[in-house]
Amino acid sequence: MSERRSLHPLYLLISVIGAVRGFIPVVAIVLLRGVNWEEALRWYWIAGAAALLLVFVGFSYLQWRKFGFWLEEDRIVIRRGILFRDEKTIYYTRIHSVNVEQPLMHRLLRVAKLKIETPGGGKQADGYLDVLSMAEANRIKSLLRDKAGQTGTAQAGRMEPDRAGAGPAAGEASGTAAAAGGHTVPEDAGAMRTAEVSAPQLPGGVMEKESGVYFRLDTAKLLQAAATSLNFGLVAAFVAGLISFADDFIDLLLPEHYWEHVVEDSMDLMPGSMVVAIGAIIIILFAWLLSLVLYIVKYSGFEVRREGGQIALSYGLLEKKSFLFEPKKVQAVLISESLLRQPFGYGEIKLQVISSDKQEQLMLHPFIKLSRAQELIDEFVPQMKLHAADKLAPSPRRALLYYVRTYLLIAAAVCAVCIGWFGTPGVWSLLLIPLVFWWRVSCHRSAGMLLEGGQLALRKRLLNRTTYYVRRPTIQRMKVRRSRAQRRKGLISLSVHALGSPIDYSAACLDEADVEAAWRWYSRSMRESGRAADLSS
Amino acid sequence: MVRELNGRLHRDYLKAYRVTELISNGIFLLLIAVYSGLAIWLEWTLIPAWIALGALVLSLLLFTWLIPKVKYARFRYELFDDELEIESGLLFISNVLVPMVRVQHVELGSGPLMRKYDLATVSVVTAATTHRIVGLKRTEAEALKRRIGMLAKVEEEHE
Numbered sequence: 145m146s147e148r149r150s151l152h153p154l155y156l157l158i159s160v161i162g163a164v165r166g167f168i169p170v171v172a173i174v175l176l177r178g179v180n181w182e183e184a185l186r187w188y189w190i191a192g193a194a195a196l197l198l199v200f201v202g203f204s205y206l207q208w209r210k211f212g213f214w215l216e217e218d219r220i221v222i223r224r225g226i227l228f229r230d231e232k233t234i235y236y237t238r239i240h241s242v243n244v245e246q247p248l249m250h251r252l253l254r255v256a257k258l259k260i261e262t263p264g265g266g267k268q269a270d271g272y273l274d275v276l277s278m279a280e281a282n283r284i285k286s287l288l289r290d291k292a293g294q295t296g297t298a299q300a301g302r303m304e305p306d307r308a309g310a311g312p313a314a315g316e317a318s319g320t321a322a323a324a325g326g327h328t329v330p331e332d333a334g335a336m337r338t339a340e341v342s343a344p345q346l347p348g349g350v351m352e353k354e355s356g357v358y359f360r361l362d363t364a365k366l367l368q369a370a371a372t373s374l375n376f377g378l379v380a381a382f383v384a385g386l387i388s389f390a391d392d393f394i395d396l397l398l399p400e401h402y403w404e405h406v407v408e409d410s411m412d413l414m415p416g417s418m419v420v421a422i423g424a425i426i427i428i429l430f431a432w433l434l435s436l437v438l439y440i441v442k443y444s445g446f447e448v449r450r451e452g453g454q455i456a457l458s459y460g461l462l463e464k465k466s467f468l469f470e471p472k473k474v475q476a477v478l479i480s481e482s483l484l485r486q487p488f489g490y491g492e493i494k495l496q497v498i499s500s501d502k503q504e505q506l507m508l509h510p511f512i513k514l515s516r517a518q519e520l521i522d523e524f525v526p527q528m529k530l531h532a533a534d535k536l537a538p539s540p541r542r543a544l545l546y547y548v549r550t551y552l553l554i555a556a557a558v559c560a561v562c563i564g565w566f567g568t569p570g571v572w573s574l575l576l577i578p579l580v581f582w583w584r585v586s587c588h589r590s591a592g593m594l595l596e597g598g599q600l601a602l603r604k605r606l607l608n609r610t611t612y613y614v615r616r617p618t619i620q621r622m623k624v625r626r627s628r629a630q631r632r633k634g635l636i637s638l639s640v641h642a643l644g645s646p647i648d649y650s651a652a653c654l655d656e657a658d659v660e661a662a663w664r665w666y667s668r669s670m671r672e673s674g675r676a677a678d679l680s681s
Numbered sequence: 682m683v684r685e686l687n688g689r690l691h692r693d694y695l696k697a698y699r700v701t702e703l704i705s706n707g708i709f710l711l712l713i714a715v716y717s718g719l720a721i722w723l724e725w726t727l728i729p730a731w732i733a734l735g736a737l738v739l740s741l742l743l744f745t746w747l748i749p750k751v752k753y754a755r756f757r758y759e760l761f762d763d764e765l766e767i768e769s770g771l772l773f774i775s776n777v778l779v780p781m782v783r784v785q786h787v788e789l790g791s792g793p794l795m796r797k798y799d800l801a802t803v804s805v806v807t808a809a810t811t812h813r814i815v816g817l818k819r820t821e822a823e824a825l826k827r828r829i830g831m832l833a834k835v836e837e838e839h840e
Binding site: 620621623624626627631636642643659660663664666667668669 | 682683684761762763764770772773774775776777778779780781782783807808809810812
């Protein structure tokens with residue numbers, strides 16, 4: 145058995161802070177309620193707090209003592225636990241991706257957390273090394289990567305880019321450190337370029353096979369991307385989190401009936417319709433600003449590198465995230481164009497990668513001119529080819545009915561309720577109907593599919609227009625769906641499922657002939673006819 | 682979607698399905714009876730009981746008569762050498778194509794009621810999804826399971 149290794153001693157501090165942090169809301173509420181300081185400074189309160197702290201420290205120390213990991217020839221063994229011992233063995237060949245993460249506390253203390261992901265099994269199956277020094281984390285990461293790479297060398301070799309001139313040994317330690325420091329490399333007018341970073345070799349004698357920063361997002365691009373992202377999902381999640389957190393505080397901080405007074409005062413000054421209109425505009429502006437800020441926090445310092453045969457992503461202002469994975473683990477490519485980006489031909493590229501954390505598709509480029517997207521795809525996921533947007537077979541005109549019908553009915557019902565409830569001012573809600581109609585028509589216009597070169601492309605719009613590219617071997621199953629009336633009209637919806645995402649990807653109400661071609665193409669027992677259809681298209 | 686699928690569920694499944702629905706509706710009826718009894722005793726209003734009774738009749742018609750019938754009639758499946766195709770649905774009819782190379786394992790299961798009718802469920806599990814064929818005769822399900830198990834062993838040729 146090889147040498148036992150421990151976590152960085154700062155584990156103690158981080159773990160204690162984590163435990164103490166749990167008490168912050170309680171303390172905050174107590175403080176806001178007003179405290180009798182004389183009572184609070186009695187010795188037994190202080191002694192109690194100190195004892196509690198001591199317990200935390202002791203507990204953390206035991207945890208740290210009992211935590212050990214061994215890097216063996218073919219596997220890593222992690223042991224932890226005070227009362228319940230837990231031993232985890234992960235074979236290098238089974239490792240899916242190795243991520244170095246830096247939550248806020250870790251960043252301040254200049255340490256990192258290493259996460260070793262294995263396929264399936266969920267979070268339970270992942271290996272965590274909670275606190276390591278940056279150098280150690282990077283050393284282990286590259287060690288694991290090299291070990292994992294030994295089995296997949298054929299694949300890695302094929303993925304090796306032909307940029308022979310790229311720097312021989314760009315230390316990822318320095319790369320990450322630079323990113324952590326918030327530096328951005330000045331870029332020329334183009335959206336990307338190959339920046340070569342040279343640095344001393346890593347300690348421990350692990351050589352970088354090849355590594356170079358492929359691109360970084362500079363501040364100007366980040367601002368543009370943030371302003372056009374319209375990432376309302378992020379906003380909704382943030383606001384929901386904020387509300388659940390702030391619920392307890394708002395009553396304490398604001399005088400009673402504060403909001404009622406504010407609303408009443410402004411209602412008196414303006415006619416009702418104005419209030420609604422201005423309110424709507426303010427909410428939209430606020431959501432947009434919030435989405436901008438959250439986007440910057442999430443993606444600032446965005447950087448894509450190539451490390452050996454693998455792709456390395458890192459980003460984040462407060463919480464630094466980094467991902468490392470093999471190109472062959474990419475299941476699908478998503479190109480998404482928000483409403484504000486589409487007119488300018490910009491979009492973002494995401495990759496669907498198998499990971500235990502199935503919630504999120506990984507961002508490969510947050511803001512790229514789509515005419516140049518193929519260069520990036522060639523570089524990182526050479527098996528994929530993007531199609532020109534106009535080549536896709538659109539959803540036929542006769543399908544418009546099915547796109548619009550249900551939503552218009554819902555909108556009409558909402559209007560009816562509004563008018564019934566508010567009387568005359570409720571008539572303004574009728575504006576909803578053309579808005580919904582326009583939205584659904586643009587959804588219909590966006591829907592389409594294309595089958596070409598062993599690859600299926602599906603496109604649809606919810607708010608952003610998203611195109612989904614997937615190759616035949618990665619499709620887990622294919623599904624079609626239609627009602628009787630749709631069948632009579634030759635319409636059908638197509639959805640495919642690939643690993644790495646909990647949901648299907650689908651396009652609704654396409655032309656039956658197009659979908660049938662895809663069906664034959666995917667079917668293994670109708671293979672020959674499928675090939676013919678593929679060639680003819 | 683393109684071809685005619687020949688596999689059907691067994692006729693007995695319809696019976697088992699309806700019996701299950703009758704049981705849940707029976708519980709509903711019991712609740713109504715309890716409420717009515719209480720209402721008469723304590724002189725509450727009987728209106729909720731009448732509404733619930735109406736809902737019960739509707740639910741009987743819909744869930745024990747119509748939906749099982751349509752679902753049964755629309756369900757088709759067939760196992761080809763390389764893939765399993767299942768057609769199912771109520772208002773929307775969907776076809777699913779599951780390649781044998783993606784199948785991880787097959788399960789056979791049946792509840793107490795299903796066992797009474799000698800029926801079983803075949804679950805085909807892939808890395809991402811599970812597909813169920815509910816309501817085959819036990820022997821038939823057994824044969825299907827064995828055949829899928831055999832076919833699923835084949836390695837995928839490289840593209």
